Amino acid sequence: MVTQEQEAEWAGHIRRIHEARDQAAFKALFSHFAPRVKAFLMKSGASETLAEECTQEAMATLWRKAHLFDPSRASVSTWIFTIARNRRIDMLRKQRRPKPEDIPWGPEAEPAQEDVVALQQESAQLAKALAELPKKQRELVEKAYFGDLSHSQIAAETGLPLGTIKSRIRLALERLRHSMK
Amino acid sequence: MNEIKHHLTDEVLMAYSAGSLPEAFELVVATHVSMCDDCRARLDAFDAIGGAVIEDAETVALWENSLEATLALIDAAPEFEAPRRATNGSAFPAPLQDYVGGDLPAVKWRSVGGGVRQAVLSRSKKSSVRLIRIPGGVRMPDHGHRGMEMTLVLKGAFRDEHDRFGRGDVEIANEDMHHTPIAEEGEDCICLAATDAPLRFNAFIPRIAQPFLRI
Numbered sequence: 001m002v003t004q005e006q007e008a009e010w011a012g013h014i015r016r017i018h019e020a021r022d023q024a025a026f027k028a029l030f031s032h033f034a035p036r037v038k039a040f041l042m043k044s045g046a047s048e049t050l051a052e053e054c055t056q057e058a059m060a061t062l063w064r065k066a067h068l069f070d071p072s073r074a075s076v077s078t079w080i081f082t083i084a085r086n087r088r089i090d091m092l093r094k095q096r097r098p099k100p101e102d103i104p105w106g107p108e109a110e111p112a113q114e115d116v117v118a119l120q121q122e123s124a125q126l127a128k129a130l131a132e133l134p135k136k137q138r139e140l141v142e143k144a145y146f147g148d149l150s151h152s153q154i155a156a157e158t159g160l161p162l163g164t165i166k167s168r169i170r171l172a173l174e175r176l177r178h179s180m181k
Numbered sequence: 182m183n184e185i186k187h188h189l190t191d192e193v194l195m196a197y198s199a200g201s202l203p204e205a206f207e208l209v210v211a212t213h214v215s216m217c218d219d220c221r222a223r224l225d226a227f228d229a230i231g232g233a234v235i236e237d238a239e240t241v242a243l244w245e246n247s248l249e250a251t252l253a254l255i256d257a258a259p260e261f262e263a264p265r266r267a268t269n270g271s272a273f274p275a276p277l278q279d280y281v282g283g284d285l286p287a288v289k290w291r292s293v294g295g296g297v298r299q300a301v302l303s304r305s306k307k308s309s310v311r312l313i314r315i316p317g318g319v320r321m322p323d324h325g326h327r328g329m330e331m332t333l334v335l336k337g338a339f340r341d342e343h344d345r346f347g348r349g350d351v352e353i354a355n356e357d358m359h360h361t362p363i364a365e366e367g368e369d370c371i372c373l374a375a376t377d378a379p380l381r382f383n384a385f386i387p388r389i390a391q392p393f394l395r396i
Contacts, residue, residue: 002236018261023252030248035240042241044200052244060254064262073225078232085200085231093204098211098276100221102264127233144199145234151202156191162226170222177218 002077002127007120010076011069018066026063033077034059037084043146044088054091058084068104072111072172075123088147109179115172122165129160187350189213189220191227193331198227205308205375208280209331209351212373215267215274216349272336277373281312285336285371288312295319310375315339315364328377330354332362337370339363 010032013025034055041051061083069079089097105111130138141158143149189210196202197210214221244250267275272285280302281287290298290312298314315321317337331353338347341360346352354360364370 021259026252026255027248030251034243034247034251036235036238038243039238039241040235043238048241051241052247055243056247056251056254059251060258063255064258064260067261068264075229075232077236078225078229081231081235082228084235085198089200096279098204098208098279099265100211100214100224101266101275103266104264123229123232126229127236130230130233130237141230142234144195144201145231147200149199149201151192151196151206154192154196154199154201156195156227158195158230160230162223162229165229166222166226169225170218173218173222 002075002124004117004120004124007075007123011071011116011120014062014066014069014071014076017063018069029062029076030059033080037080040081040084040146041088045147046088050091054084054087057091058087061087068102070105070111070172070176072115072119072175073169075120078123103173103176103180105176106180111172112175115168115175118168119165119172122168126160126162126165133159184347185217185219185349187344187346187352188217189223189351190353191223193353194220194224195227198224198231203308203375203377204305205303205310205377206329206331208276208302208310209333209373209375211276212274212335213333213349213351215276272371277335280310290314297321308375308377310373313372313374315362315370315372317364317367317369320361320363328356330374330376332375333373335371335373337368338365339370339372340365 010029013022013029016022016025037058038051038055041054042048046054058080062080065083069076074082086097086099130141133141137159141160144154193202193206193210197207202210210224214224265275267273267278267284271278273281278284281300288300290300292298296316296319299311301309301311303310312335313321315337321339331351332346333351334346334348336348338345339362340346341352341362343360344352345365
């Protein structure tokens, strides 16, 4: 399970990619996340070759979007999940999946440290809650996220406490909107 | 932004997050989330489950040259991507503009009778999505659905038997629902509508017209 210290370190790596195009930081993220992204893609039904190619593409996208990562709204693993998931769908459809607009922090403003810490805490708690779900229920959630269920089969009731993390993200969004005015 | 009253359901948001929603509905979700911070926060929370799942997953061996190949991909296009956002005052958020090829003036409308116009944006066996433009005060043909229909208001407003829907509001109807939305008096009502089955019109003439509507 990811500790908060670990999460803060990864967020720092992304920041260094953004600020200094730091290859060492990228390599550290790559060595941890790329094997997981590839496993996720293979579980989602991709062949080994496609999963490898898609992993490389997703990790390259991480570099190109490093400046858009907002640690007050997503953990590093959540952000990488969204990139990998979108890449997978883009490749399957051979066209870009419809994605919500980006709302990045401007050059002169950035998220408050307390919001970042709070989100990292909530993410760690969510991971813990997932690990503690009864086996059957956990497998069902994983199945949904590996794309094994159709949209009509998905039950949004996961048994996971999503209310607090949602409120945290909502608050972070409000501060971001405020800074844009 | 805080005027939005009708939101996406948890089922739809989680299906978008899990990547199992048909393309037409994804466009409605991406467009609504671009306009609605409440649904964005809920979607981000579902994405956080995906993050926990990926973190918890086992690992698979990469190809030997995987890192070098990825660095080469980056070297080939090292620039940071510009954020995708519509400019202030646009009628359409960025994901919808990608499908239209621009904002409202770029839509290629086709008349479907009764002053109603539409523009089909994407069709597949699984789902279809189109823009509909209804003059103020005009009624849509009475229709039921064989599957799910999601309608997002982009301009103007409509009412049905149940409620009022203004800019940013999304109505999700299932197959049991027979409704007859009517555009509010005043400006045209422009909606983005996705279905996972062709619409079924109840009135005689619209049913004949259906093949021409291509929905």
